[in-house]
Structure formats: C-alpha cells, structure tokens
Amino acid sequence: MKNKPVILLNIDSLMTYPLEIAIQTGRAPALQFLKENGTYFNNMVSSFPTMSVTIDSSLLTGTYADQHHISGLSWFDTSKKEIVNYGTGFRETFRLGTRRSIHNMLYRLNNEHLSSNVSTIFEELANRDIPSASINSFVYRGNTPKKLKVPGLFKTLTHFKDGEWIMEAPPVLSLGAFSKLKPLNFTFQVAAGNNKYAARELIYLIRKNRLPAFAFCTFQDLDFRIHLKGPLDIKGITRIDKQLQKILNVYSSWDEALRKNIWLIMGDNGHSATHTKYKESVIDLVKLFKQYRIAKLERPIHRKDQFVFCVNQRMSYIYILDAMLEETKIVDRLKRDKRIDVIAWKEENWIRVESPLKHGSLHYRPSEEVLDEYDQGWKVRGEMDILDLRMNRDGKIAYGDFPDALARLYGALHAQPGRFIVVNAKPGHEFKAQLTPYHLSGAAHGSLHRQESLVPLIIAGTNEKPVFPRMIDLKEYILRLI
Template sequence: MSRILLSVFILTIVIGCQNPKPKEQDLMRIKSAADVNTKKVILLMADTLMAQSIDKGIKAQELPALKFLIDHGQYYKDLVSSFPTMSVTIDSSLLTGKYPDVHRVPGLTWYSAESKKIINYGTGPLEVLGHGIHPVLTDALIHLNGSHLNRNVPTIYEDLARQGLKSGSINGLIYRGASDHKLSIPGWIQGTASLPKEIQVKGPDLLSLGSLSNPFEGVENLPDGLTNRLGMNNNFAIDAVKHLIQTHKLPDFLFVYLPDLDQKLHKKGPTDLNGVKKLDQQLGSLLKTFGSPEKALKDAVIIVIGDSGMTPILPAGQNPVIDLPALLADARVLRPGEDVSEETEIILAVNETMAYVYSLKADRSLSDVAAVLKDDPRIDFIAWKEKEWVNVMQGSTAKLLKFKAGGTLTDEYRQSWTVGQNSEVLDIKVNAAAHSLDYNEYPDVLKRLSGALHSHKGEFLVVTAKPGYELADKASPTHKGGGGHGSIRKMESLVPLIIGGTDQKPEYLRMVDLKAYLLSLLTQKTHNGE
C-alpha cells in the first residue's frame, strides 16, 4: 500500500492539480477562428516509443494503426531527441524549438547555484522524500513552467496565440501558454507540502492535466480514478481527444502526451512489445473516431513521435548500477535532503544514464573529479566546459577531445565547429579537406552536449554511462534488468517520427526543429496529402 500511495503521490508531483469542476470555458474557447478547411494538427508523443519496436510489431502484423499511418504517410526512424534524454528537457526543446542552453530546463533533476538547492521534478519516491515534499512539489507545480522554462523564449502555444490560432495540451508536462488557468491543490497535498490552495498558471487555450486538471469533468466520463493513475494515462488522453473530435472542438494544434509505454519498458526492458500493441489499439480507436482512418488523414495532420529511446540495463548480478558517491568517497558529497554548506564539496544530480556532477571547491577542479570517475570501466565519457571550449574525456582510456562553437568544420545541420585532438572519443568523422564532420554513435553530439553544459550556471561535469549501466546517488531509482535513458548514444537518442495527412517534410530530423515545422503546417491555408 505504501508503494501505491507513493506512486500516486509522484504522479501528482509531475502533473499538477486542479479543481474537479467543469472547465467548460476551456472547451468553448478552443473553437478556431481560422478557415474551417484548414487541417488541425494533432501531435501524439508516446513516451519511449522506439522504431525497432514498431518495425518488429509491423513485421508480426500486430500494429495495424501504426502500419496504416506509415503506409499512408512519412516514417522516419532517426529523429534526434534533446539531451539529456528526459521528458521535461525533451518537451521543452520540442515546444520552444531550442536546446537547454536556451530554454533552461537542464533535466529531471539539477542543481541551482542561484538558489543553492537541488531541483527535482519527481525522479523517484525515495529521492522525493529525501529532498522534501514541499520543495519538489513547488518546483514541479510552480517553477518548472513559471520560471525555470526561460520566459524570454516563446513556446509554440504562445506563438500560435499571437497569430490568433487555438491550441491545447492534454497531459503535457511543459504547457506554458497565453491563457489563464488555475491549478488547485487537493487538501491532502496542501497539508503535506504547505502549498496554496490555488496556483495561477499560463497555458494553452485547453489545458488538461489528468483528472486533477480536467476540463472534461461533467462533460465526458474519462478514466480518472485512483486505479487509473488520476487520469495521467493513455486511455484518459485518447478518450479526451476522441471527445474533441466527436464534438468538433479540436483546436488548431493539440499536443497529447501518452506515458504508459515508458513505465512498462523501464520495468521489462525495451524489447517488450505489449505496451506498443496497446498503444496501437488506442491509436486505431482515435483514427476511427473521425469516421475512418482515411478520413482522419483528410481532416487532420496526425503526427506520432517518441521522446527518447531506451537502453537495456543489465540484471543485478552484473553490477549495472554505478554508485557515484562510492566513486567519490574522498569528497564530502551532498546527501539528499541536506542543505548546501561550506563543507559541501560535490553535488550530484542523476538523470538515470546521465548525471550532472558539481564541484563547489576551488581546490577540487573539474578535471580532477573527471580523472577519478574515468577509472570506472562502466563510464562512457565525462565532459566539462572551460572558457569557450568543451573538454570530453573518454572513460577508461582518458583520451581527450576538445571542441568549441565556430570554426571551419560544418555538420549536417549547418552548425560550425572547431574540433581538436581525439575525435574518436565522440565517434566523429572529420573531413578536413571538405571542411565537414559527420556524427555516428552520438547524434548531433556537439550541439546537444554543449547545450547541456550551458543550460544553467555553475561548475559541473556531464557524465554518461556505457550501454547496460546506469548512474545512481544514494536514493536514485534504478532499473536492474529493465531499461533506462538519459544519455546521448543512438539507442537513447533516436526516436521514430510518423507524419500522416501532409506531404510537407521537416527540414531537419531533430526534436528541436519540430516547432518550426509545426508552425509551417499550422500557418498554411491548405495541406497536401489529402
């Protein structure tokens, strides 16, 4: 029972809360003023959906809905996610069109040098309890969208509002927009976390966050009870979309977050297909709500994407968990729940297979800490910034690569770089004669790694684990024998992108470029692919 209550509690942390009153004003104000012949755009983000699972399921003839969308649309298997490959950072990149050096959401957990505290949006029950219920809830419900997400960078919801277009978010974690909403905190959370009863937020025209922020309450009976994770589930989200379709209330752009698959794969590993089959059934039901799958693609642009991949984590007997405090035993490492003090030397912010490691003492340089960590053969690489340069040290070998923005080398995204020393550390192929470089195992690694290293203030390392392993602090959630993500290799970085209802193609296959693509779809009078 305690595990169930903690799970429900964590869901509340992540998704926020609202009054269980009808939010009919949301459903009224999403009616579009645009040309009725303009296609709506529905983007469904399935957490940890991977192309290899789609291909395997289609080959076995078990995914008819995904097969229909692929057969009648565009299918890409190598959309590059953001880094670290954690939902809040990825969603921020998708909705702002920027990497974390600009949008300022560094990960699911990170250290704020300005407030001198760990920011944790809800990594796991033990860590949440260790850090304290009040600060975790405050950061997740108030600061994530209110101040951590860079206020000077517009989200797609804010851009669409300026153009007179309507938008909606169903269960999205990042939702800042131009319309006023109230999050209302249930009494059992208020007393525990000392939070106000109501929190004013800005969101899109329609803001739905599970049953605790349910604009469909009293209008549509959606699966939102305690046994349905308070509405933070696929069935709730899909049924909400179906209601909008049936009542002809789809906004111009609708973002839909589907979390169920991620939970299954963390436990069973990325090869499990049961979650993908269930997702396919839900997508099929949504398509048929238009009248038929064919009509769905005539009426709307349907986009299905994953947010990150997942690496299989070795079973417990093969030592898969890299205990960072143990590796740094000679230093005073901040424990969960402790206040930062003059004695604190090292702070850890672990994002599964990636971690930020902060050094607070001038006599303990980042290169010194890196030299200790690289001796563990399970570490992939350690990176840190030094003036305009980024240093990357390979685990075990201690080979060093240096790079900086600007220079004579251009990558496939028209980004220019200077790369020195051992380019093989990040599996980069440099063609000096052509003034070009190509990525292999680490997609768009120079920009993504630089983005993480410049995402917030402070002196810190970025540490990644080799495939099969994950990093941990004292109370970090671990996934022995299951799956993990956070890191920057292909397996965790490349996700599928399926587009139906338009022939228009994205300029680049990166999560960070999808906002511009979506805006181009939404500002056209007509779409191809009908």
C-alpha cells in the same frame, strides 16, 4: 483553403525497432496505417539529457537546454543552492521533500525554470490568435490564465492555498485530475492521465468539434513498462495502438482522419537494456568519491560540501562546490571506471571531452570553421573519435554513436551557470547517488547514446517534412504547417 489541424501524439519511450516489429507482426494496425500512408523517420534525434521534461522543453521551444534551461529531471540551482527534482523516484523525492518536488513539477517548471527568453509553440500560436491544446504534458506554458486544482486528499502535499493556482497555459489544457476536459473522465494517476485517459480527452475534443489548430497529446504508460521489462516490450505498443484505433474510429473512416488532420506520432526517447547484477550495472558516484564531502539530500547545502550529484538515470551532473578542486583531478578519478564512456566539462570558452575508453581529449566550441550534418558551425581540436565523429564526403562533421553530440553536450553544459561535469554511462549501465532509483534487468535512459537518442517519427496527412530529423526542428515545422 483552411489549414488542417495538427495533432502531435508523443508516445513516451516509443522506439524504432519494437515499433517496426509490432507493425510487421500485425499487432499495431493503427500505427501501421499511419506509417504506410505517411512519411516515416527512424532516426529522429531527441534532446539531452534524454529525460521527458528536457525533451518536451526542446520540442516545444525548438531549442536545447542552453536556451530553455531545463537541465533534466534533476539538476542543481547554483543561484539558490538547491537541488531541483521533478520526481525521479519515491525514496529520493521523499528525502528531498515531497512538497518541494511536487511544487517544482506543478508550478516552478513552467513558471520559473523554463526560460522567459524562449517561447513555446503554445505562446507563439496565441500571439497569432491561433488556439492550441496540451493533454498530459507537464511542460505546457502558454498565454491563457488557467486555474488548476489539486484533489482534496492531496492538498496538504502542495504549497498552494486551498490547493488551487493560476498558470499561463494553452486555451485547452488537460492535466489529469488537476484539469480535465471531459467532465466524467477519470484516471488513477493524479498528476496526469494514463493512455486511456489521454485518448478519451482527445476524442472528446474531436467529437465536440473543439479540436484546435494544434493539439499536443502525451501517452505515458509505455515508459513504465519498459523500465521493468526491457526495451523489446511489444505489449505496451499494442495497448497504445488500441487507443489510437479508438481515436481514428471517431471519423467515418481512417482515410477521413487523414483528410481532416495532420498526424505526427513520435517517441521522445529510447532505452538501454540494463544488466541483471547490481555491481555490473550501477555506477555509484557516492562510493566513487567516498573520501569527499557530498551534499546530503535531506538538508540545505553546507559551506563545506564539495560535490552535488544530480543523476538522470544514465547521465549525471557532478557539481563542484569546492573552489580548490580542479576538474582534471575529478576527471582522472572518473576515468578509472570503464563503465563511463563520455566525460565533458567547460574549460574557458571550450568544451573539453575525455573518455575512460579512449586516449587523448577533444576540444570544441561554436565557430564557422567547419559545419556538421545539421549545418551547425564548430571549431574542433583533438581526438574526434572520443565522440565518434568523422568527416563525410561533403567535408561536414557526421555523427555516429552520439547523434548531434556537439550541440546537445554544449546545451547541457550551458544550461546552468557554475562548475560542473557531465558524465555519460555506457549502454547497460546507469548512475546512482544516495537514493537514486535504478532498473536492474530492465532498461533506463538519459544518456547521449544513439539507443536513447534516436526515436521514430510518423507524419501522415501532409507531404511537408521538417528541415532536419531532430526534436528541436519540429517547432518550426509545426508552425509552418499551421
């Protein structure tokens, strides 16, 4: 029997509690149908930082950042001594250089930054002569040369001759105005499409009988609403559900949609509600280290610069350029701010973790001394409470407030070479450096905390399950289904 096509619908910032409220109150009938006729997980572990480009990279490669090398929406390339930014906010992007940020997102992300030592689902399927599709995802590396074209008005904002470039992509690629499937489909978003656009592209494939063995489709609008309105916004879920209803209605019945396809519907990250007052909410790293020389966004790195800050909303990388500065001295200053809950850095071949909220330190590294609940081996010394770790009845490490923290922190700290510290904010707070955007009275993500790290997953059309409920386990699961 021919395997059914797998359709993975990635709903940016879909969270467990508001999803369940929307379903219980009858405002999401399509999601309710899929949930009641499938398998439901409310604790799928995301990647770290919990930012879309890192999450999609982990999902599509089955690895954390130490292997795929996409450190976040903002990170520092130590080899080229430049800040890599994929578009954290207009003011910051403008100061860094709009053309450079756009080039990072459109070209370098897939062609240079995503490690060649890992393979995406699209690449592995292509090696087996199995077709696939990517709709609306900025991480899409595959094996098929595709010409992408920038709309005329925006050609001057790119580095491409005549606004065109060739990328290795899946056989079927949709990326807003740059590459679309349905000829008359239109979106006001240039770089990608809104929810209606994404749904129309998927419906077009189904109606034209062009649906490949695997289709990855991202719905992005919900994230923007939650940043402004807070994590309990239900209206955004209701709007997405209407698009899902249109997709299911292409079939003679919703039951037929399950008979013909396997459906995976997931969130990629959660959000933490932020305070209403700037002084309570925002951790300003520039002020915290005001007596040091901090690299400026608008100019190249100077030999006298001591720090580079790369903020990913509720987490940040602090890169140490001054060889005379010791990590412990920097950590002591960070520990003065009780709005920070995790501080981690590499110390020889260990990871060292401390917290302004708890005494002592934790050291760990990969080893076979003790397994965690995901059967990963570690050697752990010191205060396990710093990362809310405990030993379960099976003698394995179990996680509390920071899901899969050992592997995810290790991944972030080994994503790039160089000396740097990872800092994580308590829920309700976020970091700022120079022109970083912040979200008062709204919500933000990026951190290691369970609020942003645990997301829902619905599987319908099959009884097969992933080995573990983690983003990095979905690649093996999808390839097994196909």
